[in-house]
Amino acid sequence: MYEDWKENILPLVYSAPESLDPSSFSVEEYFAARSLISSRSFMIDEHHGSGMVPLADLFNHKTGAEDVHFTSVSPNQEYEDDVDSENSDKSELSKFSDHDERASSSENSYIHSDSDHSSMSGEDTMILQMIMVREVKSGDEVFNTYGSLGNAALLHRYGFTEPNNPFDIVNVDLELVLKWGCSLFSSRYCRSRLSLWRKLDLSGCASEDSEYFEISSDGEPEMELLTLLYIMLLPDDTCHKLDMTICTSDKISRNIGMILSEKHDITWDTSSEISKELLLTEKVCGALLTLADIRESCYGLKSMDEDMEVLKGCCMKERKLYHSLVLRTSERRILEKLRTYATEGATRSQTLQNANQTSTRRKRLKKH
Numbered sequence: 129m130y131e132d133w134k135e136n137i138l139p140l141v142y143s144a145p146e147s148l149d150p151s152s153f154s155v156e157e158y159f160a161a162r163s164l165i166s167s168r169s170f171m172i173d174e175h176h177g178s179g180m181v182p183l184a185d186l187f188n189h190k191t192g193a194e195d196v197h198f199t200s201v202s203p204n205q206e207y208e209d210d211v212d213s214e215n216s217d218k219s220e221l222s223k224f225s226d227h228d229e230r231a232s233s234s235e236n237s238y239i240h241s242d243s244d245h246s247s248m249s250g251e252d253t254m255i256l257q258m259i260m261v262r263e264v265k266s267g268d269e270v271f272n273t274y275g276s277l278g279n280a281a282l283l284h285r286y287g288f289t290e291p292n293n294p295f296d297i298v299n300v301d302l303e304l305v306l307k308w309g310c311s312l313f314s315s316r317y318c319r320s321r322l323s324l325w326r327k328l329d330l331s332g333c334a335s336e337d338s339e340y341f342e343i344s345s346d347g348e349p350e351m352e353l354l355t356l357l358y359i360m361l362l363p364d365d366t367c368h369k370l371d372m373t374i375c376t377s378d379k380i381s382r383n384i385g386m387i388l389s390e391k392h393d394i395t396w397d398t399s400s401e402i403s404k405e406l407l408l409t410e411k412v413c414g415a416l417l418t419l420a421d422i423r424e425s426c427y428g429l430k431s432m433d434e435d436m437e438v439l440k441g442c443c444m445k446e447r448k449l450y451h452s453l454v455l456r457t458s459e460r461r462i463l464e465k466l467r468t469y470a471t472e473g474a475t476r477s478q479t480l481q482n483a484n485q486t487s488t489r490r491k492r493l494k495k496h
């Protein structure tokens with residue numbers, strides 16, 4: 129953004145220093161103007177990109193409970209369609225920030241033009257319908273929804289958070305996972321395990337300058353993270369075997385599934401995907417617990433209780449403090465759930481291992 133300002137705004141100010149007050153065109157002013165626009169812009173379509181839509185940006189956001197809904201329709205459809213049967217061939221309009229790659233590729237970030245009347249075809253006559261989809265009492269606020277967004281995304285794009293947001297997540301950077309790995313193994317070891325993981329066609333979520341994994345609001349980590357931890361902790365011989373299998377076959381998921389099931393003495397259904405249960409070994413669960421601690425340390429020295437205390441005493445006038453505390457405390461609650469998830473996973477893994485050992489012993493006894 130700074131580069132944008134330097135390239136586009138600064139030359140403008142230099143070109144007309146008498147008529148343009150430089151203080152109105154400072155980098156801070158530019159950032160403020162950009163946030164105002166991006167928090168109110170919509171993705172129109174592939175052809176037009178993002179833009180302002182007068183009136184559609186009137187409404188504040190409520191998660192999963194919109195009162196008003198936007199759809200774009202062709203003029204012919206407008207009078208034919210029944211307002212209640214809105215879903216079939218109309219398209220959705222949603223808010224999005226033009227900085228975010230995920231948002232720009234997510235389903236509800238576009239007005240999906242129906243093919244016959246695409247604005248790309250030159251017919252720029254799509255009509256925007258603003259439809260009330262709920263009863264709203266007179267005097268009550270009418271809400272739209274900007275999508276299924278966690279608090280970090282809401283704060284980053286729109287400058288606010290929602291308490292008890294069911295779409296909240298915690299991001300764990302790949303860098304942080306590697307930091308954990310390098311505390312146990314050499315960096316060469318970690319790099320080779322990471323490259324094996326990549327050979328399985330896996331990756332984290334990508335943002336501008338980092339790769340990360342999501343922990344959902346109920347504390348469940350992404351499959352990709354579990355697989356990476358699992359591979360980091362595999363014994364060398366199993367790892368080598370996996371590497372060889374990957375190099376000689378294209379049925380990657382099936383192969384890793386077979387190797388894992390072999391190791392755990394579990395019957396593997398070749399048509400099924402690798403399950404989280406299979407990956408949740410005691411060691412992987414231990415790694416999750418350490419990762420939760422490392423991630424929590426990013427919040428500094430204040431404890432969760434201290435944060436909650438400050439939040440309780442914080443009024444809405446202190447907007448920045450309030451929203452940063454809602455974000456912090458909700459993320460820390462998710463990390464707590466991740467710990468519970470890992471602890472329960474470790475117990476299940478232990479039980480499964482004990483059961484397997486008992487059954488192996490019985491089989492051996494029968495043979496004798």
Ligand SMILES: C[S@@+](CC[C@H](N)C(=O)[O-])C[C@H]1O[C@@H](n2cnc3c(N)ncnc32)[C@H](O)[C@@H]1O
Pocket residue numbers: 167168185186187188189190285286287288289
């Ligand atoms: C599209 S505008 C919504 C109309 C808005 N009230 C305005 O100022 O134009 C988006 C901005 O409204 C504010 N906003 C929207 N929903 C909100 C909410 N649930 N709580 C607090 N602020 C909200 C945020 O500042 C956000 O950047």
